[in-house]
Every structure is written in structure tokens, then in C-alpha cells.
Amino acid sequence: MKWIVGEKNLQQEKIVDFGNKFLVGNGYLGYRGTMEEYGKKEFTACILSGIYDQQGTAWREPINAPNGMYTKLLADGEPYDLLSCDVKDHNQQLDMRFAIHLRESVLSGKNNEVKVKSERFASAADYHLLTMNYSFSFTHSAEVQLITGIDGDVWDINGPHFADYAYHKEGAALAVEVITGELHHHVVTAETAVMNVEGRQEIIEKDKGIFRKISFSAKAGKTYTISKAVVVYTSEDVADPLTLALEESCSAIERGYDTLKKEHEKIWADYWEAADVIIEGDEEAQFALRYSIYQLLSIAPRHTQAASIPARGLSGQTYKGAVFWDTEMFMLPFFLYTDPEVGKNLMNYRIKTLNGARKKAAEYGFRGAFYAWESQENGQDACSDYNVTDVFTNRPMRTYFRDKQVHISADVAYGIWQVYLLTGDRSILLDGGAEVILECARFYCSFSYYKEEKERFELIDVIGPDEYHERVYNNAYTNKMAVYTIKIALETLELLKEEPNFYEALIDKLNYQEDLEGIIRLKRMLYVPEPDRKTGLIEQFDGYFNLEDTTVEEVRSRLINPKEYWGGAYGVASDTQIIKQADVVLLLNLFKEEYSQKDKEANWTYYEPRTEHGSSLSACIYAMQACDIGDPEWAYPYFMKTASVDLTGESKQFAGTIYIGGTHPAANGGAWMTAVLGFGGLKVNEAGIITVDPVLPEKWQKLSFKIFVKGQQYKVEISKQGSEIMKVVKS
Numbered sequence: 001m002k003w004i005v006g007e008k009n010l011q012q013e014k015i016v017d018f019g020n021k022f023l024v025g026n027g028y029l030g031y032r033g034t035m036e037e038y039g040k041k042e043f044t045a046c047i048l049s050g051i052y053d054q055q056g057t058a059w060r061e062p063i064n065a066p067n068g069m070y071t072k073l074l075a076d077g078e079p080y081d082l083l084s085c086d087v088k089d090h091n092q093q094l095d096m097r098f099a100i101h102l103r104e105s106v107l108s109g110k111n112n113e114v115k116v117k118s119e120r121f122a123s124a125a126d127y128h129l130l131t132m133n134y135s136f137s138f139t140h141s142a143e144v145q146l147i148t149g150i151d152g153d154v155w156d157i158n159g160p161h162f163a164d165y166a167y168h169k170e171g172a173a174l175a176v177e178v179i180t181g182e183l184h185h186h187v188v189t190a191e192t193a194v195m196n197v198e199g200r201q202e203i204i205e206k207d208k209g210i211f212r213k214i215s216f217s218a219k220a221g222k223t224y225t226i227s228k229a230v231v232v233y234t235s236e237d238v239a240d241p242l243t244l245a246l247e248e249s250c251s252a253i254e255r256g257y258d259t260l261k262k263e264h265e266k267i268w269a270d271y272w273e274a275a276d277v278i279i280e281g282d283e284e285a286q287f288a289l290r291y292s293i294y295q296l297l298s299i300a301p302r303h304t305q306a307a308s309i310p311a312r313g314l315s316g317q318t319y320k321g322a323v324f325w326d327t328e329m330f331m332l333p334f335f336l337y338t339d340p341e342v343g344k345n346l347m348n349y350r351i352k353t354l355n356g357a358r359k360k361a362a363e364y365g366f367r368g369a370f371y372a373w374e375s376q377e378n379g380q381d382a383c384s385d386y387n388v389t390d391v392f393t394n395r396p397m398r399t400y401f402r403d404k405q406v407h408i409s410a411d412v413a414y415g416i417w418q419v420y421l422l423t424g425d426r427s428i429l430l431d432g433g434a435e436v437i438l439e440c441a442r443f444y445c446s447f448s449y450y451k452e453e454k455e456r457f458e459l460i461d462v463i464g465p466d467e468y469h470e471r472v473y474n475n476a477y478t479n480k481m482a483v484y485t486i487k488i489a490l491e492t493l494e495l496l497k498e499e500p501n502f503y504e505a506l507i508d509k510l511n512y513q514e515d516l517e518g519i520i521r522l523k524r525m526l527y528v529p530e531p532d533r534k535t536g537l538i539e540q541f542d543g544y545f546n547l548e549d550t551t552v553e554e555v556r557s558r559l560i561n562p563k564e565y566w567g568g569a570y571g572v573a574s575d576t577q578i579i580k581q582a583d584v585v586l587l588l589n590l591f592k593e594e595y596s597q598k599d600k601e602a603n604w605t606y607y608e609p610r611t612e613h614g615s616s617l618s619a620c621i622y623a624m625q626a627c628d629i630g631d632p633e634w635a636y637p638y639f640m641k642t643a644s645v646d647l648t649g650e651s652k653q654f655a656g657t658i659y660i661g662g663t664h665p666a667a668n669g670g671a672w673m674t675a676v677l678g679f680g681g682l683k684v685n686e687a688g689i690i691t692v693d694p695v696l697p698e699k700w701q702k703l704s705f706k707i708f709v710k711g712q713q714y715k716v717e718i719s720k721q722g723s724e725i726m727k728v729v730k731s
């Protein structure tokens with residue numbers, strides 16, 4: 001089975017893409033797949049999870065730590081690196097099995113040739129540690145200088161974020177300590193290095209960095225190796241990040257690269273043991289799915305109890321490093337089934353940020369919790385009212401994602417309830433989850449509008465998952481999810497009654513008694529668009545069917561500029577039935593038991609040709625729904641598109657003038673969901689009963705995976721001959 005992702009030759013035009021594709025990470029940090037000699041121009045970055053900064057009025061974004069892996073070679077005064085030499089050979093690889101980045105280059109200069117080999121990983125055993133082995137050999141003897149250290153001149157989209165720099169040398173370790181401009185966070189990168197040759201060492205402070213220049217006479221053909229231990233801490237982690245970073249980089253280097261690597265590999269073997277999905281009969285699908293899982297495992301927050309995953313993972317500052325509904329609706333299932341603790345962690349983040357959601361609701365004049373569309377560390381909404389820039393005028397365009405995409409609160413409530421259902425553990429509810437669900441339900445009570453002549457409540461002036469149609473009335477997905485939120489709020493209350501003291505205290509604290517009646521009424525009277533009796537179609541929102549009915553190709557042909565935004569006031573799709581991403585089809589997939597096969601098929605067939613898939617969240621939903629309809633061959637191309645999005649780099653790179661590239665963890669989660677819940681047809685009912693109703697693609701001989709349900713791990717094996725669900729007994 002293939003575990004290596006590889007690219008041969010230097011492909012400078014793909015430098016951004018490969019930075020994403022070859023990312024190594026451990027949830028605390030993500031280190032882009034760039035070369036050791038690269039700097040900010042080549043988009044090198046060590047992205048930190050959950051710590052943000054704002055420069056002036058620019059968008060707040062996550063912080064990139066000073067780059068402790070920086071390493072550059074000179075021989076007889078001449079630089080030997082990818083940017084200056086004739087590149088004879090270059091090979092970049094990622095070993096997904098152990099999350100190790102590998103590089104081999106042969107670089108030719110005026111008088112010499114060098115072979116460089118490196119490997120690096122973001123330790124799974126110690127989340128603050130990045131480590132590397134870098135070796136080289138010259139064809140001719142030369143006076144070599146190896147410059148290695150910490151480059152503090154980092155790449156930022158909306159920076160610079162460091163208002164202050166300090167450089168430290170303590171024993172064998174170097175450190176760059178920076179202070180961020182907005183919240184004065186201290187971020188420290190410390191580095192210690194050890195080499196297999198005694199050289200003259202000089203410490204240089206320059207260009208916002210601190211480096212060691214190691215000079216020695218290199219013998220022709222001899223291999224020299226330097227090992228580096230880089231440790232990152234911030235003042236959000238500990239009171240004194242400097243001391244700890246310095247100490248830990250020294251102790252890591254003392255323990256030795258091989259020991260650190262063994263510990264790291266052991267943990268990755270355990271990750272795969274729980275998370276791998278095996279597809280027999282389709283190498284390409286297997287590889288793409290594994291890669292998707294690799295991406296998810298690399299960014300899973302395990303370093304804290306309450307953290308989430310941004311829409312572009314830890315691959316950069318795109319989308320402001322913010323957390324979207326992507327986490328709950330697209331990534332959470334993977335984690336809940338394969339590593340429930342991470343799943344809980346993701347939802348603890350929403351519990352932690354409840355006050356941010358309350359504030360946002362109040363800002364718009366509502367009660368309850370209205371979660372941020374683009375959530376940062378305290379639940380504040382990073383989404384601006386002008387979130388897209390017009391390509392023609394270069395002016396910010398008024399968009400309504402922040403104020404109208406109200407389904408976000410239902411998505412959050414849904415996620416918390418999923419944790420409860422799949423783990424069977426009430427603690428998520430008792431530890432704040434119940435409060436979130438109740439506050440989200442309260443939000444919909446406060447938001448809904450009573451339509452007198454129809455004697456029903458409606459949700460008006462919203463945006464559904466399809467963002468090309470703004471400010472619509474009664475988006476089917478939103479209304480259905482709001483009703484579901486109310487349903488689970490009532491179920492939560494019933495459950496809590498079994499803990500009377502807790503129940504009373506919570507009702508009192510939230511002053512919820514007065515809302516109960518309203519909630520019960522809303523459950524009964526909130527309008528949810530239903531399938532039309534004749535056609536089976538659900539109208540995406542009021543009036544959708546009256547919009548121009550055309551094709552994606554026709555709408556695309558109306559673009560004047562390829563980067564033009566399709567939605568908003570003047571978007572080419574806005575007045576048509578062309579939608580950005582799965583909307584009604586998503587609703588049908590989530591509530592599959594409630595709709596007939598005939599209606600599901602009618603809607604898939606109607607909406608599929610009208611979907612542009614302008615979001616990477618779309619393809620997996622069409623794939624899963626095709627499986628549910630019983631057509632794996634319809635599903636397959638969508639599955640492959642989802643599973644390979646970060647391998648091919650084929651995704652939208654711009655929304656208006658704004659760069660939106662990076663990795664796509666929602667699509668990665670969607671790939672897993674399609675394999676397991678779609679092709680595998682896995683279902684778990686509220687009582688925890690597991691069933692499979694598989695629809696394997698033609699060439700898949702066998703599909704097997706493991707899942708956790710209510711604390712017990714199971715192995716599921718599905719083949720054309722039959723299926724088996726077995727308890728995993730740990731010896």
C-alpha cells in the first residue's frame with residue numbers, strides 16, 4: 001500500500017501548493033511543506049493554533065511563529081540552495097504513515113555539487129517540538145558555512161504581527177522572542193542544534209533572526225549531519241515561555257533525533273490503528289482517502305481540552321484562521337468515530353466560546369446564542385460585513401455571511417448532540433453543552449417571525465449553506481436545523497430532569513422558564529419547506545424556483561473576470577437557480593430517515609446540475625447522498641474530487657481578490673464520511689445500534705474501518721459477500 005506522497009523536480013510555480021500539500025502538524029502547530037532555505041517569500045510558515053493578532057484595521061489572523069528550521073549552505077562563499085543553484089535533482093516527499101517530511105536535492109554550483117537530504121516532523125509526543133535531521137555531502141572538498149537558526153521575519157497575509165523582538169542565547173540554545181502588537185502575546189521559538197563535525201561557531205543576530213554560522217572544512221564525499229530541535233511556546237501556554245522553550249529544546253536534542261522519532265512514530269502508528277480505512281481493489285481511492293485522513297490527524301487539537309480546527313486547518317492564515325460550521329458538519333464525525341476525545345475537544349471550544357455567541361446575538365438584538373460565522377479564540381466573529389473584494393472596483397462588497405448565516409447556531413447545537421449520542425456520555429451536556437443547546441434554541445425563538453396570515457413562524461432574511469443567494473426567506477436547511485435544535489433542546493431538558501438539582505440550577509441561571517412555552521410553540525409552528533407532493537422537490541428557499549433556470553456553464557460564461565464573485569448583489573449566480581454548494585441535498589442527507597427514496601432522488605437529480613461546487617464542502621454531500629439513493633457510481637467522482645482536493649491542489653484559490661487557498665479539512669472529513677457513512681452505509685441509532693447498508697463502487701472489493709460507539713470500539717468489514725461488525729477487544 002502506498003503511503004508516500006511525492007513530487008519530483010523543482011516546481012517553483014507550485015510553491016504555495018506544495019506548502020499546503022506537504023504540511024506536517026500536530027494540532028498545536030502546522031509547519032508548511034517548504035524547504036529549509038526558504039523564507040517568507042516562499043510562504044514558509046509555522047502556524048500556531050488558536051492564537052491571533054490584528055495589525056491596524058486589517059483582518060485578524062493567526063500568528064506564524066519565528067521559523068526555527070531555517071538552514072542554508074555555503075561552500076567557498078557560494079550559496080548552495082534551491083533558489084540559487086542549478087537543480088540537478090529534487091524530490092519532496094511526505095510519509096503519511098509517520099507524518100514525516102523528506103527532501104532530497106542535488107544542487108550544482110560554479111565549483112561544486114551538493115547532495116542535501118532532510119527529514120522533519122512535528123512531534124506527536126511533544127506538541128511544542130519540531131525536529132529535523134539535515135545532511136549534506138559535497139562532491140569536492142570545500143570551506144563550508146552552514147547557517148542555521150531562527151528566522152523571525154515571517155510571512156503574514158495581514159501582518160506584521162510582531163511589535164517587538166528579543167534574541168537570546170542560553171547555553172547551547174538560541175531563541176527569538178516576539179511580542180504581538182494587539183494583545184501583547186509572547187511567542188518564543190527556541191532552537192538547539194548538534195552536528196557530527198566540530199566547526200567554528202559564530203552567533204549572528206540579523207534580519208529579525210538569530211543564527212549560528214558553523215564553518216568547517218568539508219571533505220569531498222563525506223556526509224555531514226545536523227540535528228535540530230525547535231520548540232515553540234507562547235504566553236497563552238505558560239507564564240514563562242522563554243525559559244521552557246530554551247530548556248526543552250536542549251533536553252530534546254540531548255535525547256537525540258532517533259529517540260524522538262521513535263516516540264513520534266509509535267503515536268502515529270496508534271493514530272492509524274484507530275483511523276485507517278482500508279479499501280481493497282482501488283489503490284487510487286485508497287491513497288486519496290489516506291491522505292485526507294492524514295490531514296485530519298495532523299491538525300487534530302490534542303494539546304488542550306477546548307480547541308477547534310480552522311477552515312484551512314493549520315496551513316496558513318487564509319480565512320483568518322477562523323472556525324466555521326465546517327468543523328461540526330464535516331470534520332466532527334471523523335473524530336467522534338475514531339477518536340472521541342478529539343471530538344469532545346472540538347465541541348468544548350464551542351462551549352468555551354458561548355459568551356461570544358451571546359454577545360453576537362445581543363449585538364443584533366436577539367436573545368440566546370448566535371455563533372460567529374468565522375469564530376476566533378473567544379468566539380468573536382472575524383467575519384466582516386465586507387468579506388469579499390470586488391475585482392472590478394477593488395472595493396469591499398457588502399456581504400451578509402456574518403449577520404444572516406444563522407444556521408451556524410443549529411450546526412453547533414447539532415455537533416454537541418452528536419457528541420452525546422455517539423459517546424453516550426452526558427458529561428458534554430453537564431459541562432456546558434446543555435447550556436449551548438438551550439441558548440441556541442432560544443436564539444431561534446428570538447429570531448423567528450410570526451407570519452400572521454399563514455399562522456406559522458418563519459425564518460426570514462437569512463443565508464443558507466448556498467452563499468450565492470443572500471437574504472432569502474425560509475431556507476429549507478436553516479429552518480429544518482432550527483426545528484432540530486428546538487427538538488434537542490427539549491430532549492436535553494428531559495434528560496436533565498434526571499439530575500434535578502442541576503436542572504433547577506440551570507433553568508434558574510438562564511432564566512429559561514419563560515422561554516419554554518415559546519420553544520414548544522416554535523417546534524410545532526416553525527415552517528419547514530417540505531417535498532412538493534407531485535415533484536418531490538423541496539424549494540431551497542421561498543421563490544427559488546422562480547429564478548432563472550439555467551446551467552452552470554451559462555452562468556460561468558457571463559463572468560467578465562474569472563475571479564469575480566458569483567454571489568452578492570451583482571453576482572452572476574444571484575438571480576439564477578445556480579447554487580454554490582449542497583444545500584437541500586445536505587438537509588436530505590442529514591435527515592435521511594425522514595424522506596422517501598423517491599424524493600431524495602428527485603432532489604439530487606434536480607439540484608446536482610444546478611450546483612457549481614464553488615465550495616470544497618459540496619462534493620462530499622452529493623457523493624453521500626448518491627450513496628443513500630443507492631447509486632455508488634454517481635457518488636464515485638464526487639468522492640474522488642473530495643478526497644483528492646489537497647493532493648491535486650485543484651480548488652478555488654480566490655473569492656474576489658482574496659486568496660482562499662490552503663488545505664481543506666472539511667473536504668478531508670467529507671472524504672471519510674463518504675467512505676464510511678456513504679459507501680459503507682454506516683448508521684448508528686440513538687440506542688447505539690450499529691448497522692451497515694453498503695453500496696460499494698464496482699471496483700471496491702472490500703471496505704474496512706474501525707469506529708467507536710458509546711465507548712466501545714468496533715471493527716467493520718464490508719465486502720460484496722456480506723458485512724461484519726465486530727467488537728474490538730483490547731488485550
Ligand code: IFM
Binds near residue numbers: 326467
Ligand atoms: O464554511 C464554508 C462555507 O460554507 C463556504 N465558503 C467557505 C467556508 C469555509 O470553508
